Amino acid sequence: MSEIDVARLADWMDNAGLAGKGEPLEARFLSGGTQNVIYAIRRGEHTCVLRMPPAGAPPDRDKGILREWRIIEALDGTDVPHTAAVGVCADADVLGRPFYLMGFVDGWSPMDTHGRWPEPFNSDLSTRPALSYQLAEGIALLSKVDWQARGLSDLGRPDGFHERQVDRWIGFLDRIKNRELPGLDVATDWLRTHKPLDFIPGLMHGDYQFANVMYRHGAPATMAAIVDWEMGTVGDPKLDLAWMVQSWPADTDNPAPSEMGYVDMRGMPSRDDVVAHYAKVSGRQVDDLDYYLVLAKWKLAIVLEQGFQRAGDDEKLLAFGPVVTELMRAAADLAESTDYR
Template identity: 85%
Template structure:
């Protein structure tokens, strides 16, 4: 930090663990009045996480100067000799995460339902603004392969499922066949998050709801930003009484799926008439992603719980595919 002339020179360095697991660890670092956050793979993380960390850094650095709420890019170190793994430093976000609340929103969003719609509209606005980033001008032309993006989705994830498959998934053939036969009405490549949901954003304190930062860029790439939208709303509850949908947060008082999708369209300038395609793709893809966890669950209760979620998602993808009149 001293070698790159960061604030706090001469002050003692204090570290506070914030979060982490098998893929990444995150600590708050403080030197005097200066605060930042370090993100790096733990010692036993797979070797490809080193490339992943440097990839995340490129996205965070590219967001500087854009309208996308993001953590400030402070510095990166690709030399594993310094701390054992590559790492980067980003700005400390003085805000709150929905995942810190144990499914209970902080005040005033908990007791005043009239404040809640803003949480959803801000969530949609985050990826709408992300979709407008000029990724070529930001030097991210080699971050992903937008050409053939949708064709590769089906081929890549069916191949992945074949390698891990341990059971039949009802609806898989129907949903896969439908995706092979359909595509979006248009495809405008852009920067996408890859795992966009309430779990991966932070809000500023207090009302009205305001996004503080999009976080956790492990799946970030250049692809189709509208897949972020489909991912975000694929399990959006149909009503306040739909307790099975998005049960990790309290969705009472939130706007309808159509309303948040319309807000995304207004901010992003993209058409959303092909939403059904993205909903089928998102449900189908998420089912396959979660199936990996279920197949390696052993006696891990959290991973075992993915089992019925996977089958429900795949059945829902197939049901939507069969019922929609979408012809794209």
């Protein structure tokens, strides 16, 4: 855990005119890894959250953290659940790396519940469907943001988005792989010869799942914020939808152990119902969902293969090995069985 210089942070906040000027500043480490460290910052009655790259992160994370700030700042004033944009510092001389401050969210993350939903969602299965509908609604609302009007025209390259996917990710895989992945050729060939029915560029999260949202305490379930915008870009929002539901259990009344992941999916609505809610809120058609599901499974397999290849003795990364092969086979199976043409 890296420490931050609270005196320098307080001076910067004072000069930036942020709340709590002159008050003592307390910093409490919340979480962190190789890409980000996160602190709760308290000054008097004011609390916010600081996010920055750790000292050992590669230099390109500096641009990444400023990119994240642009997204959450652009979301202010929209109906997308998000952390409020408080302030940003691009000057690495202050704390050693660029950083930003965002609003503190009084809520909970599914990643912090150790596989058990907090009450009443753990014991009362009738409260769980709202968790899923809120999850779908979050990206549905995100897809409706006018990203050009919000100053994000240069955030991504929507032109040619789908045409680039296969060559980009196959090139990435070729640089890292040292084993064959059954189903790779089938899924890749299918993606080269298929496209979605339409493509309406929009703001997308890039890694949308239960792990990257927060809910407010209590029932009914209400999403408090979408978080962790490292992969955020302007692209195809329906890929976020497919990413979210690509491993959704076929039977949520009795999901298979392999379909449970890091959250208990019993009592959740069906995938079709969740997708229909997304379509209703977003206004986007979802008749081409199978295309996005093949792409999501195929792409996630490649992303996780990188972790597996560098696992060494890391048991968590080694566990990606069979997940990758299962995902790639599933992408190929869907490509061969779907009636989407």
